[in-house]
Amino acid sequence: MRIQELLADASQFISPRWRAALAKGRAQEKELWGYLYELTSFILETGQAYRFENHLEGLDSTSRPRVSAALDARTEGTSRKAMELLLKVWDETPEPGQRQSVLVLIGLLGFIAGTGQVDAFEDYVKNRLEYAPLAMACFATRDEAEAWLKGLAEPPSPARIIIGDEYHQVWCPQVDSTRTIIRDYVIESYIEELTARGIPPAVPSFETRAEATAWLANHPAAPFAFVSIAGERYLAVRHKRLNRHTLHHVASALSEWEEEKMRRAGE
Numbered sequence: 001m002r003i004q005e006l007l008a009d010a011s012q013f014i015s016p017r018w019r020a021a022l023a024k025g026r027a028q029e030k031e032l033w034g035y036l037y038e039l040t041s042f043i044l045e046t047g048q049a050y051r052f053e054n055h056l057e058g059l060d061s062t063s064r065p066r067v068s069a070a071l072d073a074r075t076e077g078t079s080r081k082a083m084e085l086l087l088k089v090w091d092e093t094p095e096p097g098q099r100q101s102v103l104v105l106i107g108l109l110g111f112i113a114g115t116g117q118v119d120a121f122e123d124y125v126k127n128r129l130e131y132a133p134l135a136m137a138c139f140a141t142r143d144e145a146e147a148w149l150k151g152l153a154e155p156p157s158p159a160r161i162i163i164g165d166e167y168h169q170v171w172c173p174q175v176d177s178t179r180t181i182i183r184d185y186v187i188e189s190y191i192e193e194l195t196a197r198g199i200p201p202a203v204p205s206f207e208t209r210a211e212a213t214a215w216l217a218n219h220p221a222a223p224f225a226f227v228s229i230a231g232e233r234y235l236a237v238r239h240k241r242l243n244r245h246t247l248h249h250v251a252s253a254l255s256e257w258e259e260e261k262m263r264r265a266g267e
Helices: 003-023 027-045 049-057 078-092 096-114 118-130 142-151 186-197 209-218 250-265
Strands: 159-163 166-171 180-183 224-229 232-239 244-249
Touching (some): 003 027, 003 049, 003 096, 027 049, 027 096, 027 118, 078 096, 078 118, 096 118, 142 159, 142 180, 186 224, 186 232, 186 244, 209 244, 232 250, 244 250
Antiparallel strands (some): 159 166, 166 180, 224 232
């Protein structure tokens, strides 16, 4: 089974248990299921699905899961409580397919702890709404991005990067050595929604992009803000993890998004 399918099954396993905890007023359990639900998003958005798949292959699926040494060292915190919940569910779940989903979730917790990403993951969970669509790297030119992708010893599973001001997706199938970069129109849908709500009549105004960039360095968008550059409206997008902003010309973005929607409808 492909890793993406295993992660999807794990997410589906969580959903009814989150709803049951909500219905029965078990607030802490609901919070823990919500925490676990974000694991798959974090792994996918940071391009680590293939790395996690390799980690998962080393786990024993026939016996009761063991707490990894890295996670065992964390005697308290949400990750440890989530592990305790999963072990309890494992003991109460005889069905093999459901146990596989529990094993995947336990493996995710162990993988994140073992790679030193617990704090990064918990920051992702707590502050996700403050982040723009997540990109794992940014480059000034496509040539730079292609050189980076070609040089990676372990290419990422599908993940987003930024080239200039545009989102792209890197795609590296495991079955061959193909490494592809394609345009991703994820931010355009945000721009459509934000402009539909109405652009504020008064926005910070600048003559040049350099002036806008310098101002944003001290007044970061959270994560979006409209600005005017040479009389044209732009959406400033803060990429907290990359410590930079991108600037998207509103009229051009909306036009490109309409063309992309028409292209998709014609497929």
